[in-house]
Amino acid sequence: MPTNVLGTELKCCCRNPITGFYRDGFCRTGPEDVGLHTVCVKATREFLDFSVLDGNDLVTPHPEWGFLGLKPGDKWCVCVTRWKSALDHNRAAPVDLEATHASALEFVTLEELQANALK
Numbered sequence: 001m002p003t004n005v006l007g008t009e010l011k012c013c014c015r016n017p018i019t020g021f022y023r024d025g026f027c028r029t030g031p032e033d034v035g036l037h038t039v040c041v042k043a044t045r046e047f048l049d050f051s052v053l054d055g056n057d058l059v060t061p062h063p064e065w066g067f068l069g070l071k072p073g074d075k076w077c078v079c080v081t082r083w084k085s086a087l088d089h090n091r092a093a094p095v096d097l098e099a100t101h102a103s104a105l106e107f108v109t110l111e112e113l114q115a116n117a118l119k
Contacts, residue, residue: 013040014075040099047093
């Protein structure tokens with residue numbers, strides 16, 4: 001079973017909307033996941049707006065892909081490098097540590113994640 005950044009079993013991030021690279025609700029990753037969708041966030045307006053400006057539009061619906069677009073409050077598996085970019089610009093969304101894959105620690109520190117953990 002995959003582990004989270006706390007070293008325990010990876011928890012589900014969200015099933016409504018269904019998230020994860022494998023669309024199973026988990027922020028799991030594998031060789032085909034070049035974006036490393038490993039960080040489970042609770043979207044904020046600031047984060048979503050920053051993501052659009054950073055070239056990752058998570059707001060616009062794409063029904064042809066089964067994607068209805070995110071709104072503030074939705075939980076979603078995001079690419080660790082995108083989350084780090086948002087962090088560097090003071091726009092990071094809160095993180096669900098139990099649902100964030102351990103491999104995220106290759107790009108961000110546990111302290112950075114904990115400082116932005118969901119309350």
